[in-house]
Amino acid sequence: MTEPLVAPHVLEWGYTRSLGPTLTAFFTGLRDRKIVGAKTKTGRVIVPPTPHDPDTGEDVDSLVDVSDEGVVETWSFVSHPRPKQPLDRPFAWALIKLDGADTAMLHVVDGAIETGSRVKAKWRDETVGYITDIECFVPA
Amino acid sequence: MSEDVTGIVVPIHLDYTYTPGVAASRFLRHIAEGNYVGQRCPKCKKVYVPPRGSCPTCGVPTDEEVELKQTGTITAFCIVNIPFAGQAVECPYVSATIQLDGADIGFYHLIQEIPYDQIHIGMRVEAVWKPREEWGTTTESIAHFKPTDA
Numbered sequence: 063m064t065e066p067l068v069a070p071h072v073l074e075w076g077y078t079r080s081l082g083p084t085l086t087a088f089f090t091g092l093r094d095r096k097i098v099g100a101k102t103k104t105g106r107v108i109v110p111p112t113p114h115d116p117d118t119g120e121d122v123d124s125l126v127d128v129s130d131e132g133v134v135e136t137w138s139f140v141s142h143p144r145p146k147q148p149l150d151r152p153f154a155w156a157l158i159k160l161d162g163a164d165t166a167m168l169h170v171v172d173g174a175i176e177t178g179s180r181v182k183a184k185w186r187d188e189t190v191g192y193i194t195d196i197e198c199f200v201p202a
Numbered sequence: 203m204s205e206d207v208t209g210i211v212v213p214i215h216l217d218y219t220y221t222p223g224v225a226a227s228r229f230l231r232h233i234a235e236g237n238y239v240g241q242r243c244p245k246c247k248k249v250y251v252p253p254r255g256s257c258p259t260c261g262v263p264t265d266e267e268v269e270l271k272q273t274g275t276i277t278a279f280c281i282v283n284i285p286f287a288g289q290a291v292e293c294p295y296v297s298a299t300i301q302l303d304g305a306d307i308g309f310y311h312l313i314q315e316i317p318y319d320q321i322h323i324g325m326r327v328e329a330v331w332k333p334r335e336e337w338g339t340t341t342e343s344i345a346h347f348k349p350t351d352a
Contacts (some may be wrong), residue, residue, distance in 0.1 A: 067227040067339055071220035077212045105270040124286070191207030 084113040086166050087125050091190035097183070099128045099163050109163040130183035132160035137175050148200060156181070158199060170198040226254030228267070230339035236331065238270045240305055248306040254340075272329040273350055274302035281318050300327060300347055311341070315348035325333050326350040 081089055084100060086090055088110050091098035100122040109128055114121060137156035144162030148170045157166035158181060171181055181199035189195040208218035222230060225241065229252045240251030241264035248257065248269050256263050279298035282291075296318045299308035311323050315330070327347040337343040 064224070064338040065227075066221045066224050067230055068219060068221045073214075073216040073218065075214045077214065078209050079212050080209045081207070086206050086208050089210060093204075093207055125306060 074129050079133075081115065084122075084125070086146050089191045091127070092193065092195040093187060093189045093193070095130075095185050096127050097130055097160060097167075098125050099125075101126045106164040107162060108165050109160055117133065126162070128163045129161035129187075130196075132158045132163070132181065134171065134175060134177055134179040134181055135166045136161050138172065138176070148194065153198065155197070156201060168191075169196060171200070172198040173201050175201075223255060225253045226265070227339075229253055230341075232269075233341060233343050234337050234339045236334075236337060236343075238272055238302060238329070240268050240270055240302075242266045242268050249304055250307055251297065251302055251305045252309060270305055271303045273302045274305070274327055274347075276310075276313065276321065276323055276325045276327060277308045278323065279313065279321055281321075282302050296321050298327075298347070309341075312345060312346040313348070314346040 082181055088098045097109060097127035099107040100113070101107050101124050102117070103120055103123045104114040104115070104117070106115070107126060107128060108116070108122070111125060112122065135157045137154040139152065139154045140147065140186055141152050143151065143153065149172055154171045154175045156169060156171045156175065158169055159166040180202040182202040183196045184200050186195055186197050212288040227276065229239060238251060239250045241253035241255070242249045243257035243260055243262065243264050244264055244266065245260040246257060247260070249270070250257070250264060251270055253264060274310040279296050281294050281296055283294045285293050291312060297310055298313045298321070300311055313327060316336045328350045329344045330346050330348050331337070331345055332345045
């Protein structure tokens with residue numbers, strides 16, 4: 063009777079986030095199997111898109127499609143995935159600079175990886191407008 | 203073409219394994235038997251319920267257990283008017299700090315069996331337990347507190 067008690071304790075919040083016009087374009091794009099970036103007035107393409115140019119604070123000029131294929135800029139390997147992580151086998155978190163973009167986007171890479179690897183999005187059979195519509199990136 | 207995706211659900215889910223520690227475990231095991239048992243500081247003699255295992259003022263272990271009466275006094279209260287997810291009681295209801303007779307600190311519990319707008323600081327209350335078969339190592343074994351004269 064001297065052992066301390068132990069009990070499961072779950073904290074959960076199901077937030078609904080409204081996206082605003084720029085991220086609405088990004089998530090609607092994912093549902094339609096394309097990746098949308100924001101082109102600034104100086105011609106840089108930011109992915110995922112932001113409403114403003116992070117350098118100048120000005121509104122971005124336009125939204126543009128970029129490739130679903132790109133280059134791994136840096137990465138961190140997960141040898142033992144946790145239950146709610148995107149893959150149930152070892153994978154890498156990676157910053158991927160998509161062709162046509164000037165910034166890198168965080169996603170998951172399944173398979174052999176090194177800095178400079180060419181990777182390509184693996185889309186899910188059914189897309190809903192969520193970042194997980196891309197199941198992961200795989201070697202291109 | 204379907205409609206634009208203007209919102210996303212971003213669930214935050216944290217799976218903890220919680221332990222209340224040695225002192226509160228003892229307290230909760232007494233609760234499961236229908237008793238409120240606090241701990242007395244050997245130096246300043248204050249009685250803590252629920253106990254934390256030590257006196258925060260004197261910094262010494264509080265080994266002595268003290269069984270308390272199940273009557274006490276409301277020292278503060280809050281009328282809850284805003285519903286939230288997982289709420290157990292219908293609004294408006296009152297959550298109060300109750301200091302049991304013989305205790306030197308209070309704890310939170312519900313006040314029921316009286317209209318919420320008649321509750322006041324200093325009101326005398328007593329514990330109302332759930333049916334015996336629903337008792338467990340949780341302060342939810344006590345359904346609520348009610349005025350002693352209700």
